[in-house]
Amino acid sequence: MATSDDLVTLDDIREARQRIAGAVDVTPCIEPYALSERCGIDLRLKLETVQRTGSFKARGAVNTLRCLSDDERRRGVIASSAGNHAQGVAYAASITGAQALIVMPRTTPLIKIARTRQLGAEVVLHGDGFDDAYDHALKLQHERGLTFIHAFDDDRVIAGQGTIGLELVEQVPDLEAVVVPVGGGGVLSGIAVAVKSLRSEVEVYGVQTEAAPALERSFHRGELAAPTEGGRSLADGIAIKRPAERTFRHLRKYVDDLRLVSEEEIETGIFHLLETGKVIAEGAGAAGLAAVLAGRFPELTGRRTAVVLCGANIDLNILGRIIDRSLARRGRLVQMRITIRDQPGGLAALLRLLADREANVLRVHHDRIFVRASFWEVQVHVALETKSRAHVEEILAALAAAGYGRVETVG
Numbered sequence: 513m514a515t516s517d518d519l520v521t522l523d524d525i526r527e528a529r530q531r532i533a534g535a536v537d538v539t540p541c542i543e544p545y546a547l548s549e550r551c552g553i554d555l556r557l558k559l560e561t562v563q564r565t566g567s568f569k570a571r572g573a574v575n576t577l578r579c580l581s582d583d584e585r586r587r588g589v590i591a592s593s594a595g596n597h598a599q600g601v602a603y604a605a606s607i608t609g610a611q612a613l614i615v616m617p618r619t620t621p622l623i624k625i626a627r628t629r630q631l632g633a634e635v636v637l638h639g640d641g642f643d644d645a646y647d648h649a650l651k652l653q654h655e656r657g658l659t660f661i662h663a664f665d666d667d668r669v670i671a672g673q674g675t676i677g678l679e680l681v682e683q684v685p686d687l688e689a690v691v692v693p694v695g696g697g698g699v700l701s702g703i704a705v706a707v708k709s710l711r712s713e714v715e716v717y718g719v720q721t722e723a724a725p726a727l728e729r730s731f732h733r734g735e736l737a738a739p740t741e742g743g744r745s746l747a748d749g750i751a752i753k754r755p756a757e758r759t760f761r762h763l764r765k766y767v768d769d770l771r772l773v774s775e776e777e778i779e780t781g782i783f784h785l786l787e788t789g790k791v792i793a794e795g796a797g798a799a800g801l802a803a804v805l806a807g808r809f810p811e812l813t814g815r816r817t818a819v820v821l822c823g824a825n826i827d828l829n830i831l832g833r834i835i836d837r838s839l840a841r842r843g844r845l846v847q848m849r850i851t852i853r854d855q856p857g858g859l860a861a862l863l864r865l866l867a868d869r870e871a872n873v874l875r876v877h878h879d880r881i882f883v884r885a886s887f888w889e890v891q892v893h894v895a896l897e898t899k900s901r902a903h904v905e906e907i908l909a910a911l912a913a914a915g916y917g918r919v920e921t922v923g
Contacts, residue, residue, distance in 0.1 A: 664698030677706025697748030
């Protein structure tokens with residue numbers, strides 16, 4: 513394995529592949545025809561979403577724990593993670609006979625906390641983000657004499673994640689470009705080393721969320737930038753505020769460019785991936801595809817490009833909100849507040865009109881108290897399933913023609 517003064521090599525990644533064989537899956541790389549047509553790029557999707565533990569993190573974790581001494585495994589390991597590295601380390605510990613302690617931010621989705629515990633790890637919740645959890649994990653490491661397994665700042669982890677690159681080159685022989693989500697840079701570093709070492713002409717790109725752009729800023733400045741501040745992100749798995757020197761040096765040597773994607777674009781990417789690609793991905797996992805769909809890579813038009821979907825561990829409540837918000841943006845869900853006369857049959861007449869215009873009523877609330885209306889009027893709050901923005905406009909026109917003069921829409 514490379515020393516701290518050197519970069520990870522292709523041989524390191526090949527050795528990691530042998531080390532993790534049988535414990536980690538070779539994931540499929542599919543051709544999403546509809547998404548390719550949508551963005552004008554000849555796409556391939558590398559589905560680390562179906563990897564054991566639901567993300568690529570098992571690769572680096574298994575490689576690292578299998579490199580430890582018997583004594584290190586016996587004393588136990590510790591890691592900090594927003595979720596996926598936690599599950600990777602917990603899984604790796606369970607198959608190597610080690611005990612794992614995982615420090616996770618309090619904001620971590622419940623599904624990731626539950627799955628980490630199910631894999632046998634002890635979980636401590638601390639702080640509001642990865643960096644808070646990281647600092648607390650370092651404190652516990654020294655107190656308990658544990659071996660720290662870093663999420664990305666470790667050559668063994670980088671080599672394990674780099675096995676994805678070996679698979680990509682084999683699965684897509686005519687590969688021209690690779691797009692990978694990036695937070696701390698471990699998976700992007702490993703993939704870039706593997707791909708560039710085997711096919712130097714292939715372009716390798718990273719995508720980071722605008723909510724935590726420290727590594728992207730560092731890459732373009734040519735030096736490590738100060739930690740960034742930011743709010744919560746849908747891409748919690750890549751919302752890393754403090755970049756690391758080790759991954760930064762790998763990226764500077766092997767990666768062509770890093771680009772940013774907005775939170776709304778990540779939300780849209782998750783939705784399109786689910787509706788059009790029929791694949792579930794979490795925010796961090798979908799960031800690369802979100803950037804492609806948002807037009808961040810015009811130079812890749814028509815070129816065969818693999819996008820790594822690096823994780824699928826998304827809370828179903830969050831996924832449900834993303835679906836509803838995305839449908840509302842596209843005019844396929846709409847809320848209306850309609851003022852009608854307070855008389856028998858008034859609500860029935862309104863609902864008949866909506867049904868005649870093929871609007872599917874999801875919810876109705878009939879309010880005569882908390883309204884800005886005359887004493888003889890009531891306000892109806894109705895949630896509708898519609899076909900498009902044009903369909904919504906058609907319904908509004910029909911309401912106006914029928915004499916409903918006070919109509920407000922939400923969504």
